[in-house]
Amino acid sequence: MxxxxxxxxxxxxxxxxxxxxxxxxxxxxxxxxxxxxxxxxxxxxxxxxxxxxxxxxxxxxxxxxxxxxxxxxxxxxxxxxxxPHLAKESMYKTSGHLPYYEDSMYPPMEYDGGKYYLRAMxxxxxxxxxxxxxxxxxxxxxxxxxxxxxxxxxxxxxxxxxxxxxxxxxxxxxxxxxxxxxxxxxxxxxxxxxxxxxxxxxxxxxxxxxxxxxxxxxxxxxxxxxxxxxxxxxxxxxxxxxxxxxxxxxxxxxxxxxxxxxxxxxxxxxxxxxxxxxxxxxxxxxxxxxxxxxxxxxxxxxxxxxxxxxxxxxxxxxxxxxxAGNFPTWLAPLQVAIVPVKDIHVAAAKDLQNKLRSEMIRAEIYDDNNSLGKRIHAAKTLHTPYIIVVGDKEIESGTLSIEKREGSKEANSAEEFIKKISEEIKNRS
Ligand SMILES: [Zn+2]
Missing domain, CATH: 3.30.930.10 (Bira Bifunctional Protein; Domain 2)
Structure with missing residues (x-):
């Protein structure tokens, strides 16, 4: 042994x-x-x-x-x-994949009186x-x-x-x-x-x-x-x-x-x-x-x-x-999460989402029945680069309160934010 x-x-x-x-x-x-x-x-x-x-x-x-x-x-x-993803046996004989590489390939399909292989290269x-x-x-x-x-x-x-x-x-x-x-x-x-x-x-x-x-x-x-x-x-x-x-x-x-x-x-x-x-x-x-x-x-x-x-x-x-899941903004599956404080803020959240999406920015609204804290937490499990909370204060002042993934916060107008994030995405920074 x-x-x-x-x-x-x-x-x-x-x-x-x-x-x-x-x-x-x-x-x-x-x-x-x-x-x-x-x-x-x-x-x-x-x-x-x-x-x-x-x-x-x-x-x-x-x-x-x-x-x-x-x-x-x-x-x-x-x-x-x-x-195409497949080809006839004759091509893989020419390439030398058959018989040398056959073990790494899926077995052939019999079709039209010949053999077809899914390609391995x-x-x-x-x-x-x-x-x-x-x-x-x-x-x-x-x-x-x-x-x-x-x-x-x-x-x-x-x-x-x-x-x-x-x-x-x-x-x-x-x-x-x-x-x-x-x-x-x-x-x-x-x-x-x-x-x-x-x-x-x-x-x-x-x-x-x-x-x-x-x-x-x-x-x-x-x-x-x-x-x-x-x-x-x-x-x-x-x-x-x-x-x-x-x-x-x-x-x-x-x-x-x-x-x-x-x-x-x-x-x-x-x-x-x-x-x-x-x-x-x-x-x-x-x-x-x-x-x-x-x-x-x-x-x-x-x-x-x-x-x-x-x-x-x-x-x-x-x-x-x-x-560690913290993809740069250009690559992040969700780039901006918008979290309305209450139901009455959903319309303003949708308005912001439309503005972002029309600039090809991936933005989703978190407006299910859970508490504000829980919804923010849900947005964070996706390692979202920017989380924007929309409430009375933000609607009245016309500024967004933006929480970055690293934890820092900033306030900005929607136009300024869109300009900055678009630049970040374009430069893949
Ligand atoms: Zn090659």
């Missing part, structure tokens, strides 16, 4: 205490606990294990993240595409978008983006809240480029990460660059020694030039190219793997992807797979812990 025993060692008593404090804080911030309290997501036996349902508050989070991604990608010169569909029209060097770099939903078979024992699920929506994109364009494209991807880290207040991050092992060419890695050496050097050089902290891990690359895992630390110092970027110099050839170069010859592009915001599931799980 073998018994496995785990141990943790710390450099000092202080470090141990820090670790213990982090564990307690992490429990309080557990995304499964806060996600339920804040009505963000849910699971249902009839839908199936590992298939999360985004409740309306979670729907807001996913929408806001997609809006951010779409704006950022538009500015980065990406084109948006939409592709978006790449093959995007390669087909590339192939749909002839391409010339003028079309490159081509950046195809989609918040693509994929389905993966995870063992039921390994499912864990939003962190390990069977359906995931990925902030995916594939960049098709020439070797000459690669460094600039890869640098732009890194800059996008840094932009997001700034928005979300992620101060600690590191990129893990996984490289190949030259002794295992042809078995574990595509047998193209020059391309390996060249792309690994290109990636390393960009990481060094951009001053991005990274570690190099030999013999961990993907079959078709070096990969970069992005590790981030939440506000309480817990580590998450956010996303993986991959450089791919083999699969475009398997799909026969070509462009016509200046000299009239047909060439195969390189492909960069990237997903800076990872999947909605993992990223929102991370954000819940990172912010």
């Amino acid at each position: 073998l018994t496995r025993i785990y141990g943790l060692a710390f450099e000092s008593e202080e470090k141990l205490k820090e670790y213990e404090a982090m564990k307690i804080e992490a429990e309080k911030r557990d995304h499964r606990k806060l996600g339920a309290e804040m009505d963000i997501f849910s699971f249902d036996d009839d839908v199936g294990a590992g298939l999360p349902l985004w409740l309306p508050n979670g729907g807001v989070l996913t929408e806001e993240l997609e809006k951010l991604a779409k704006e950022t990608e538009f500015l980065g010169g990406y084109d948006r595409v939409k592709t 978006n790449c093959p569909h995007h390669h087909k978008v590339f192939a749909a029209r002839p391409k010339s060097y003028r079309d490159l770099p081509l950046r195809l983006a989609e918040y693509g939903t994929v389905y993966r078979h995870e063992k039921s024992g390994e499912l864990f809240g939003l962190m390990r699920v069977r359906s995931l929506s990925m902030n995916d994109a594939h960049i098709y480029c020439t070797e000459e364009q690669f460094a600039d494209e890869f640098r732009a991807v890194n800059e996008m990460y840094l932009k997001y880290f700034k928005i979300f207040g992620v101060d600690k991050y590191v990129m893990r660059l996984s490289t190949h092992d030259p002794k295992k060419l042809g078995e574990k890695y595509v047998d193209q020694p020059e391309l390996w050496a060249k792309t690994e050097k290109m990636v390393r050089d960009v990481l060094i030039e951009s001053n991005i902290p990274f570690v190099e891990v030999p013999n961990e690359a993907a079959f078709y190219g070096p990969k970069i895992d992005v590790q981030v630390w939440s506000a309480i110092g817990r580590e998450f793997t956010l996303a993986t970027n991959q450089v791919d110099f083999a699969v475009p050839a398997r799909f026969g992807l070509v462009y016509t170069d200046k000299d009239g010859t047909q060439k195969t592009p390189l492909c960069i797979h990237r997903a800076p915001l990872g999947t909605h599931e993992r990223f929102i799980g991370f954000l819940i812990e990172h912010y």
Whole structure:
């Protein structure tokens, strides 16, 4: 009989205490606990294990993240595409997912005399978008983006809240480029990460660059020694030039190219793997992807797979812990809670709600039969950034009394408040 025993060692008593404090804080911030309290997501036996349902508050989070991604990608010169969630067996044979990745996929559906699979990755569909029209060097770099939903078979024992699920929506994109364009494209991807880290207040991050092992060419890695050496050097050089902290891990690359895992630390110092970027110099050839170069010859592009915001599931799980549910105003499911003191104040509360909503601000009225104290408490369980109480005094004076989530209070006219909060939302501050 073998018994496995785990141990943790710390450099000092202080470090141990820090670790213990982090564990307690992490429990309080557990995304499964806060996600339920804040009505963000849910699971249902009839839908199936590992298939999360985004409740309306979670729907807001996913929408806001997609809006951010779409704006950022538009500015980065990406084109948006939409592709189906399933495809025929033949495509996954071409991509190499079958048979190598079959264990991670849902079993096939027999249909129309063939087999269809739910997709576990978006790449093959995007390669087909590339192939749909002839391409010339003028079309490159081509950046195809989609918040693509994929389905993966995870063992039921390994499912864990939003962190390990069977359906995931990925902030995916594939960049098709020439070797000459690669460094600039890869640098732009890194800059996008840094932009997001700034928005979300992620101060600690590191990129893990996984490289190949030259002794295992042809078995574990595509047998193209020059391309390996060249792309690994290109990636390393960009990481060094951009001053991005990274570690190099030999013999961990993907079959078709070096990969970069992005590790981030939440506000309480817990580590998450956010996303993986991959450089791919083999699969475009398997799909026969070509462009016509200046000299009239047909060439195969390189492909960069990237997903800076990872999947909605993992990223929102991370954000819940990172912010302890206190989402910044632009992201908060409910931005303003309006609490009328008595029934006679409901009309004024509705008037204020209409003003806010016409400026696209998410505002709800708390006017059920409970006491004022209870209604304010209910608004606070959603970690609402602003709570506005409407009573005689406020109506007479024409000023709002605003309680901020941190506890401070201020008085302001409705116009001033709308101006300030709109600015805060627009800047995602
Ligand atoms: Zn991909």
